[in-house]
Every structure is written in C-alpha cells, then in structure tokens.
Amino acid sequence: MTGYNSNGEVATSNGNGHSNGHSNGHKTADYTAQENATMCSRDCCSGPGGSNKGAATSCTEKKKSGIGNGEKIIPTPQSLLQNGGKIECFLTPEEVRAIRVLNEDTYPYEVIQEIADFITKGSGMRPKIGIICGSGLGSLAEIIQDPKIFEYEKIPNFPVSTVEGHAGKLVIGTLEGATVMAMQGRFHFYEGYPLAKCSMPVRVMKLCGVEYLFATNAAGGINPRYAVGDIMLMHDHVNMLGFAGNSPLQGPNDPRFGPRFPALVNSYNKELINKAIEIGKTMGIESNVHVGVYSCLGGPNYETIAELKALRMMGVDAVGMSTVHEVITARHCDMKVFAFSLITNKCATEYSDKKDEEANHEEVMAVAKNRQKACCELVARLVREIHSNAAS
Numbered sequence: 471m472t473g474y475n476s477n478g479e480v481a482t483s484n485g486n487g488h489s490n491g492h493s494n495g496h497k498t499a500d501y502t503a504q505e506n507a508t509m510c511s512r513d514c515c516s517g518p519g520g521s522n523k524g525a526a527t528s529c530t531e532k533k534k535s536g537i538g539n540g541e542k543i544i545p546t547p548q549s550l551l552q553n554g555g556k557i558e559c560f561l562t563p564e565e566v567r568a569i570r571v572l573n574e575d576t577y578p579y580e581v582i583q584e585i586a587d588f589i590t591k592g593s594g595m596r597p598k599i600g601i602i603c604g605s606g607l608g609s610l611a612e613i614i615q616d617p618k619i620f621e622y623e624k625i626p627n628f629p630v631s632t633v634e635g636h637a638g639k640l641v642i643g644t645l646e647g648a649t650v651m652a653m654q655g656r657f658h659f660y661e662g663y664p665l666a667k668c669s670m671p672v673r674v675m676k677l678c679g680v681e682y683l684f685a686t687n688a689a690g691g692i693n694p695r696y697a698v699g700d701i702m703l704m705h706d707h708v709n710m711l712g713f714a715g716n717s718p719l720q721g722p723n724d725p726r727f728g729p730r731f732p733a734l735v736n737s738y739n740k741e742l743i744n745k746a747i748e749i750g751k752t753m754g755i756e757s758n759v760h761v762g763v764y765s766c767l768g769g770p771n772y773e774t775i776a777e778l779k780a781l782r783m784m785g786v787d788a789v790g791m792s793t794v795h796e797v798i799t800a801r802h803c804d805m806k807v808f809a810f811s812l813i814t815n816k817c818a819t820e821y822s823d824k825k826d827e828e829a830n831h832e833e834v835m836a837v838a839k840n841r842q843k844a845c846c847e848l849v850a851r852l853v854r855e856i857h858s859n860a861a862s
C-alpha cells in the first residue's frame with residue numbers, strides 16, 4: 471500500500487516496494503526506478519539491487535536484442551505478473567504513467583497540484599467558482615464566455631468520461647463577470663472509479679483557486695410532490711455509499727486538504743440556497759423549485775421499489791448516483807457548496823397493478839435537455855450574485 475505521511479512524503483508500506491495489485495501509488499519505488507533508468511524495473515537487471523538473474527531474458531538482453539527499444543508492447547495483467555510479479559521493463563515512462571493513473575486510487579497533493587498548475591497555466595486563469603454538470607446538463611458550460619477548453623484525455627493524470635451525456639471536457643472562462651471552471655462530465659463510482667478518483671477534480675478545483683462548488687445532477691424524484699422537470703435545491707444528503715463503508719476520504723489524510731474527521735452538518739450553504747429560491751421566484755418557476763434531501767446509490771442500475779420505499783422512509787426526496795462524494799470532498803477542503811438536482815423521472819414508491827414506469831437514461835437526457843435553459847439561468851444568476859457581492 472502506498473500513502474503519504476503528514477509531511478506529504480510518499481511512502482510505500484508493503485515492505486518490498488511492489489504494488490499490491492489493488493492500489494498503485496504515485497512515485498512508488500518501482501515507478502521512480504523505471505523513470506530514472508528509463509526502461510528498467512528495480513529488480514529486472516543484475517546490477518546493484520537487481521535480482522532477476524534467473525529470468526529467461528534479462529532487461530539488458532532484451533535491449534540488446536532490440537526488444538523494448540521503441541517496440542510498443544501493450545501490457546496485460548498476465549504480462550505484468552510475469553517474472554514472479556515484477557513489472558517488466560520495456561514500457562516508456564509515459565506508458566508506465568498512463569497505467570499507473572488508470573489504476574490509481576489516491577491522488578497525493580503534489581499530483582493534484584501538477585494538474586491544477588497545468589490548468590491555470592494553460593488557461594491563464596484562476597477560477598473562483600467550479601461547476602460540475604450533471605447528466606445532460608453540459609450546456610451549463612456552454613454559457614461560459616471566452617472559454618478555454620481542456621479535453622480530459624489531454625490533462626495529465628485525469629480520468630476519462632465514459633457515460634453518455636458527459637462530454638469529458640473542462641471549460642474555463644467567464645460567466646457574469648466571474649471566472650469559472652466547469653466540468654462537462656463527471657466521474658461515477660459505477661464507471662469503476664474509486665470514490666476518491668470520482669471526486670479528485672474537486673481538489674483540483676480547490677488548488678486552481680475555486681472557493682465555491684456548484685454541483686448539479688439528474689435525479690429521480692421520490693417525493694410524491696415533485697414533478698418531472700422540477701429543480702430540487704439540495705439542503706442535505708443521505709450517503710448510502712458511506713453507510714456501506716465507502717468514502718472519498720478513505721485512506722491517509724493529508725491535512726493540506728482538510729481535517730481527518732470533517733463535520734458535514736451545514737454542508738449546503740444556506741445563503742446560496744436562499745438566493746437560489748429568490749432567483750427561482752424572479753424566474754417565475756417557484757412552484758417548480760423545492761428544497762430537499764438527495765441520496766446517492768452506487769448504480770448503474772436504477773432502484774427497486776423496495777429500495778425507493780426505504781429511501782423515502784429515510785426522508786430522501788431525490789435519488790441519483792453522484793454528487794455526495796464531491797460535496798464531501800469539497801467540504802473537507804472548506805469550499806462553499808451549492809447543489810441541485812434536476813428531477814428527470816418520477817420514482818414509484820408503491821407497487822401497483824399497472825406496469826410502473828421504468829427509469830431510463832434516454833429519458834433522463836431528454837428531460838435535462840428540455841430544462842437546460844432554466845438550469846443555465848439559475849446558475850448564471852447565482853454566479854452573478856456571488857460575483858457582484860464579492861465586488862461590492
């Protein structure tokens with residue numbers, strides 16, 4: 471297991487410097503050695519510290535024979551396990567890095583800083599407000615003026631979006647006079663990313679200078695008073711993944727981000743909720759705006775009726791598959807949080823003789839598209855409020 475101590479130093483703790491196959495850390499002994507020696511893993515050659523003398527073909531021999539000199543070899547789990555678990559030596563540092571990032575569970579401060587520097591230097595901007603666009607709500611990023619766009623694939627150490635309706639782009643620019651950055655595409659637990667990785671971009675936002683997180687999502691309405699197309703301003707959440715012992719803050723805590731045991735009461739900024747209610751009134755949509763409790767389940771399946779009944783009994787108004795871990799990460803590093811759910815479908819909480827409506831992603835996307843104008847206006851006007859209050 472790899473972690474970092476309270477000084478931010480990276481430490482490998484399984485005793486032999488090898489990854490344990492579950493969570494590869496940044497700059498493990500193996501990785502550093504590979505980077506420095508360009509091609510050799512720590513144990514590959516028979517030089518100092520090397521122990522691969524018994525292997526059929528040594529790294530040096532492979533280099534001599536031409537194998538690994540520019541030849542592209544796609545690693546498989548099997549190939550990585552050859553030679554008694556030692557990582558073979560013919561990947562370029564970039565390839566090693568790509569594999570490491572794909573398998574990454576935790577992101578040390580230094581790596582987050584690298585990503586943030588890439589974005590702030592590349593854009594020449596330090597955003598104050600970060601926006602996460604929910605499913606089908608990518609248009610929230612399209613209202614940003616003079617945008618500088620970074621595709622996730624081109625950002626070092628960044629995961630990629632795999633879900634329809636999540637474009638995989640980071641957009642930085644100005645909105646209502648404020649500098650903002652928006653994620654057109656978030657990362658979900660069901661995509662196979664650990665929670666810390668799903669919410670890693672929130673820490674990137676923090677190190678880019680973001681003080682306010684606006685998290686949006688598409689959700690199923692459990693509260694019977696909610697209609698499709700309504701907006702629910704989140705004032706609290708029930709963290710079902712947390713009930714199951716999973717948290718984005720699991721693992722070593724780096725105090726440069728926040729405390730080991732953060733409090734989560736008052737997570738959703740009341741002032742921003744009140745401002746959003748006022749904005750809803752001036753937009754004439756007050757009867758479609760609610761304040762409620764969101765819950766995140768792991769997905770990707772939608773919920774059973776028994777599960778929805780249970781959630782309703784727990785006081786949940788809307789259910790989705792995101793946001794909660796982002797909010798936890800944002801509060802951990804002391805960001806102000808505003809979040810809302812667009813109700814894209816109604817969830818049945820009672821059995822009936824009729825065939826109940828089944829949620830589906832196409833409908834979720836279609837409703838989001840229909841309601842994008844109202845969502846964009848709400849976000850823009852709240853950004854304007856924050857910006858004008860800061861300026862005055």
Ligand SMILES: O=P(O)(O)O[C@@H]1C[C@H](O)[C@@H](CO)O1
Pocket residue numbers: 603604605606633656658686687688689769790791792793830831834
């Ligand atoms: O990213 P969000 O939470 O808006 O997306 C919701 C949850 C699932 O990813 C998807 C299901 O339709 O929409």
Ligand code: HPA
Pocket residue numbers: 688689690691772773789790791814815817829834
């Ligand atoms: O009904 C839902 N359940 C979970 N996630 C969702 N995202 C949109 N609608 C739903």
